Amino acid sequence: MSATSIVSLPDQSTATMPKRHYINNEHGLLSWLLTADHKRIAILYLISITFFFFIGGAFAGLIRLELLTPQSDLVAADTYNKFFTMHGIVMIFLFLVPSVPATLGNFLIPIMLGAKDLAFPKINLLSWYLYMIGGTLTLAALVLGGVDTGWTFTTPLSTHYLNTHVVTAATAIFVAGFSSIFTGLNFIVTIHRMRAPGMTWFRMPLFVWSHYAASLLMVLGTPVLAIAIVLVALERLIGIGVFDPTKGGDPLLFQHLFWFYSHPAVYIMILPGMGVISEVISTFSRKRVFGYSAVAFSSVAIALFGFFVWEHHMFIMGVSNYSALVFSLLTMLVAVPSAIKVFNWAFTLQKGSITFETPMLYAFAFIGLFTIGGLTGVFLGALGMDIHLTETYFIVAHFHYVMVGGMLMAFLAGIHFWWPKMTGRMYPESLSKLSAVTSFIGFNLTFMPQFILGYLGMPRRYASYPAEFQVLNVLSTAGATVLGVGFMLPLLYLGWSLKYGAIAGANPWQATGLEWQIQSPPLTENFIETPIMDHEAYDYEWLENKTKHEVTTVG
């Protein structure tokens, strides 16, 4: 890339806000609602998923409050069922699945590839509208009286024994699913067809690789969820019996269809987070990611293996012993590419010039918590252990270690890391470090006791429990309170920084990605000229040379 082709800003102390960028390019609400700019759509998504995150978080708070005492005294058992169902549906379909891809992925993938936009900008906007329709329907199901099937819609419970708003919630998930399909489709086509000259597959940032793997899962898995959901709705509305044992249907068929999507879905959630961690670890240890191609391929391997493990959700549901054995072995295989990633991040840190900015703190939290979450997943994949631990709080703790301790920490790492790029302003460093540490402590206090509870046999999804479990439950609720504070803080100071944060400049972290070589916030068209990628990813020497010889032009 020639130095003159880049609008670059000098270092942060003298940085000024560029006069023209994607935020002030057009004004008014309609310019946002009808935009085809991937960066603006990312911001729309960021606002919406934050809203739904706090809705889902409120339900988590209510669940923990109910579990403070052994009796079901805050709410009745039925209401409690609605709480955890709502928590699950909102957090999984409306927060975790779109979290990193629809916000950071949307914003960054075209820029990282040197493109002006995603391949299909209008489909990108359509996907946001579908997401909003799905979100609205979910809220409608909630306001009308709630759903109490659990987020898994288990048949025949969901089709025959409940009289809540299952069809509304099912429609919501069906619609939101298409939003996810369109995002994945857009990413795959963009990554295949829109790369700048010189941007070969193995020069792409690992963030892009992990999004590519996640997109494959979105495109191949989500339609199967869609048809499973349609069948549940038809079964409820017409009573055709496809999942009804009294009419010859098989409830287990629903489990197969549902988990064929919903197991890969956890990789849809975690893979983009792993992409964030690769970027952050490399930048703050100032080293190329150790074993770049191993990390890249491990993303694809996780996506591939992820499709062949779904039956481990059904070990106690009467599947054959032989198939359970095979699926148990396949489940263990997923640990291999996951471990490759963790070891490579550790080797990236080795002898690096490590600094401890907020994104790095979150990244460290991710590595530790994800490792615990991942390894307890191996416990659950082992047949004998699973019989004992399944449907207990051990599962709850395992899942939250991966999804909150892993994914949410990665999301916050990414939000802090690219906040200067998205808004042009820095977040307050000491406050954000405080929130990272608070979340880490709060998280462990919440979920570590749940591992023990599960091991002792406390079943999940009940509003009441034997009195001997109370101490650990009180600890967990106390942790949830701390965790809640840790998640509220960023909302406040990031909002504050929009107006009062220090001007960031183009490359506050001295990172190597193409997104850091353009102004912050970027221009609507991202690049003035199509960049030419003439170096490897994470090439810090290239960056040093470039900065030394560059004639900076302030845009």
Place this chain on the structure above:
Amino acid sequence: MDSALTTPHTHEAHAHEHEHISLPQHRHHFETEEQQREAGSFGMWLFLLTEIMFFGGMFFAYLLYRNWYYPAFAAASNQLNVPMGATNTVILISSGFFMALGVWASEVRKKKTLVIMLLLTTIFGCAFLGVKYFEYKEKYELHHIPGNNFSIAMFVNPQNYPQYPDTYAEKPLAPDMAQKTQIFFFLYFAMTGMHALHMIIGIGLLVWLIIRAQRGDFTNGYVAPIENFGLYWHFVDIVWLFLFPLLYLINRHPLH
């Protein structure tokens, strides 16, 4: 999907004009028209992949239940109208043939031929749906639509239906097995219904394409929408080519 590929871009500032722009349909964020065309076609293939997975769920259910309730599936399948199904297969393949000619006409820039071919595609598509209507109507009259009005009478007492020779020749099913014909008919309606829904959406798109083809939008070198719609239409054809034997031709024995 097509509208996003084809509608010219107007409301966004063109910060940098390219030298090679010759078509009004060229979208600013693509470097070249070739890149745009490739991206569009690649996107369509991926979309079809999601469609395969979507239908795949139902094919999986079919596989499972056909293995479990084979006698019910065979008896219920024999009740489907093979001549109508076969006619529809020919109609749909013809429709696909005209669609292929349409893509060719667009490529060689023959506006009149393109419009005629698209019209023929539409007419054959509608004919398919017409035949389907009569098939569904027959099922309705026989109470073979799953739900509260579903009746297994025809499979328990086939001898009472001399007007349906295929069924008449069948051995009666035990009532609990006959009950499973409902699952067959549910899958029949779900799969052919989903297929018909795709046809209806396709016909809607065809009308829009015909109007634009008449304006000459697709005979100036801009083939992408016709090409991509063609892929979709052929996909819908292929789904039917699987549905027809799997649903209509289970254990047919015409020489009995």
